[in-house]
Amino acid sequence: MAEKTNKGNDLQRGERLQIMLDAAELRALDDFRYQNRMPSRAAAVRELLRRGLAAVGYPDFADSAGSSTYGVIESPPPDTEPS
Known part of the structure; x- marks a missing residue:
């Protein structure tokens, strides 16, 4: 059975990865997260x-994602006025 999101859609990421971070790494991760919303x-x-993968030359990761990728901010196309 496929894992579902909160909205009931199929989750596209099929692998789970668990990592351990020390306090400084976790603080840096949270700072990055909040600064990038x-x-x-x-x-x-x-x-x-x-x-990181793009920085070391993996071609599939050369284009950085925009904020719309994160699902935080949905902005109208540039040609339209907000309602």
């Missing part, structure tokens, strides 16, 4: 992994 620690970890 990310919805969860998991989203921050995924973005940091994407950036």
